Amino acid sequence: QVQLVESGGGLVQAGGSLRLSCVASGSADRIEDMGWYRQAPGKQSELVAEYIGLSTTAVTNYVDSVKGRFTISRDNAKNAMFLEMNRLGTEDTGVYYCKAEVRVPGYTGTLPYWGQGTQVTVSS
Secondary structure, rough: EEEEEEOOOEEOOOOOEEEEEEEEEEEEEHEEEEEEEEEOOOOOOOEEEEEEOOOOOEEEOOOHHHOOOOEEEEEHOOOOOOOOOOOOOOOEEEEEEEEEEEEOOOOOOOEEEOOEEEEEEEEE
């Protein structure tokens, strides 16, 4: 089992910054890829940023709307993932979720685990 806990959300004015954190516990050594998703009011959930791989060969991907403003990172020693969000706009408002792909004994491949989400509200 893996538990994911997000933090760092809050209310910020447009143009401001926030740093989200996702800390994993339990069988964190079984985590492979990780990512941040968000769900805006009345909209479907979307992938914001993902961190593919574990080390220096890791690849990061971003949805077009956040490229150049958001940065995803991981600290494997701390079992943590971060999302640095700069130049926030009202369109970035939503609940941000941490997702981890976890290797499960007896199962080929990985299974997704989700955090409970953290609210980000950007005011104009």
